[in-house]
Amino acid sequence: MPHAAKNTELQTLIALTAQGDKPAFYQLYTACSSYLNGVAIRIVGTEDASNDVLQDAFVQIWNNAQQYNPSLAQPLTWLTSIVRYRALDRLAKDKRRAQTFVHAEEEATCDNGPWATLLKEQYKHQLHHCLSQLNDNQASSVKMAYLQGYSREEIAEHLGTKINTVKSWLRRAQEKLKQCLIQYV
Amino acid sequence: MLNSIRLNQYCHKQCNALAFEYATGQLRGLKKTFFSLLLEHSAHAQQHVSFWQEQLIALNASTPELAPQTRTWQAIAHSTQQARTLRPGQVSPKYWLAPAATGALAASIIMALILLPLTPAPAPKADYFAVLSDAQGGALVTATSFGESKPGQGNHLLIDWQTLADTSPPQPAEGNLQLWAKSKRDQQVRSIAVLDRTQMQEDSTLVLSPAQWRLVTDAHSLIITLEEAGGSAIGEPSERILARGPCIRLKEALL
Missing domain, CATH: 1.10.10.10 (Winged helix-like DNA-binding domain superfamily/Winged helix DNA-binding domain)
Structure with missing residues (x-):
């Protein structure tokens, strides 16, 4: 799916979520949760913590979907930012890190998932x-x-x-x- | 109006760097609290943060996906179900009269009371802000005061040396730096604190006594001078002024 169509799909799901549409919210979760969980675990280091972060983030997405403004941010940027800031909050709260260090150079070969394509196309x-x-x-x-x-x-x-x-x-x-x-x- | 202009001038010079720190997660503590406040009110600050968020997200193209645990959606569904029943304007008033719903409400209140201690303490609120510039007009340090978020927590003054501008905090070979407040009430200059070496680093925080807090809240401007070791012996600032700048009440500047 071209990135414009994927963006439109995400925008629509966020708009429906803002109206309290639970199936749309679940669809949004199904579409992005694996990618966003991947973002979270790189910061917080453990699967339990990343799932907690994902939970907090999606509750925030549900509550704040009305505030999403497509003219200010791409939908995936908005979703990713919420997860990242919740993950950083979690890190500050725990005051410790459980992950092992991965050197930045080693990550370049890792490329999977549909969102990687979107991100690369988009930018x-x-x-x-x-x-x-x-x-x-x-x-x-x-x-x-x-x-x-x-x-x-x-x-x-x-x-x-x-x-x-x-x-x-x-x-x-x-x-x-x-x-x-x-x-x- | 003047205060808003001063804050915008500060943002014009510093917001891009602060937004980068915010977006990369480098901004922490009281400095983050202050910038978050600025973000709520300044479209300029929001644009800078949006720029960096939009650009840096491409780094995640190499982030491996990880399927979430089953319990995560269940917990989200549970939380959002509760949140939805509490959303204003979406629930019929009749609902609240139903006995079963009343029971559910009581259970929710009990749960809320149980969970209340687990919620994070409210962040301290930024009240006053000053950009102190050197004789050449270059911003050398910003000072932001934070009122206590709950009784007993104390008031704080965040002293942020502008190392972003490639100016290392001054480290006098001998003597101390001293922070002063010029009163807007009687124009007198009074000492707030003698700064030790730990307070001459980026993002250092002073815990203010009630007397020091009153000096800050009454300040027309803040001044930093170089004094002899231990601070000015005569209780007045020396002529060796390192930086000075007007004190802004954020509530007025952010209107």
Whole structure:
């Protein structure tokens, strides 16, 4: 299914959910829960915790579906953001991490699921092109922070450097990415 | 109006960097609380966050999917069923009169009372905000006060050195930095605190006594000076002013 049709389908399901349509809400859950659970487990590290996060997120989606504005965010971005922020909250609440570290470079070969196709089509490799302009440390820091919810302290520990150095890498990464990505907007 | 302009100026300079930190999950603690407040009111801040969320999501293209456990949907269905019965405007008033429903309501209240202690404590509320600039007009530090979210928790002042602008927090070889409040009531300058080295790092937090809190809430502006070790002996700021800036009441600025 082309990404525009998939986006429309998700938008429709969110709109119906906003009206209290339970079958549509279940359809939305069925369509995205495996992808969103995958997003959550990379941050919280255990299956039990990721399922808790998914539960909290979908209750929030049910309650806040009326607030979704398609002109501000793509539907998958909205759903993913809710899950990510709930996962980060869970991480802060637990104050510890149960996952083992996966180096950012090792994840590039992993590519499955229908949403990967949508994400790649939607963004046409623009982020990957811009990430390739960063040095390895800057790119790894961004990926560890976004994908695994690592704090600056944790990134510094894993990359064997100082926190201030990580701050500097992330700051430079933000500046370079903005400069590169803005041309696509 | 002036306060709104000042806050917008701050956002114009800092919101992109803060939005990136927010979207990547780097923004934590009181700094996150403050930015979340800004997000609720500032379309500019929202646009920056939307930009980064929309761009960074492509990183998830390589995220492996994982089927959720069966119990997850059951728990969601259970929670949303309860939430729906409580949604205003969707339930007939007659429903509440039915004896069975009354019993269900009582059970819900008992469950709510049981679960209440498990809900997170309310986040502290940001009240006052100041951008302190150096003599050249460059933002050096922001100070945000947070009123206590519940009695006994205390008031806090988040001191955030603007390392984003590539200016490391000043570390005087000798002496201390001192934070002052200039009163909007009588224009007098009074000391809030002498800053130690731990408070000269990014995102440091001062716990304010009631007296210090009153100084902040009455402040027209905040000033940071370089003083001798232990702080000014005469109770007045020296002429070595590192940064100063007006204090904004967020409630007014965010209207």
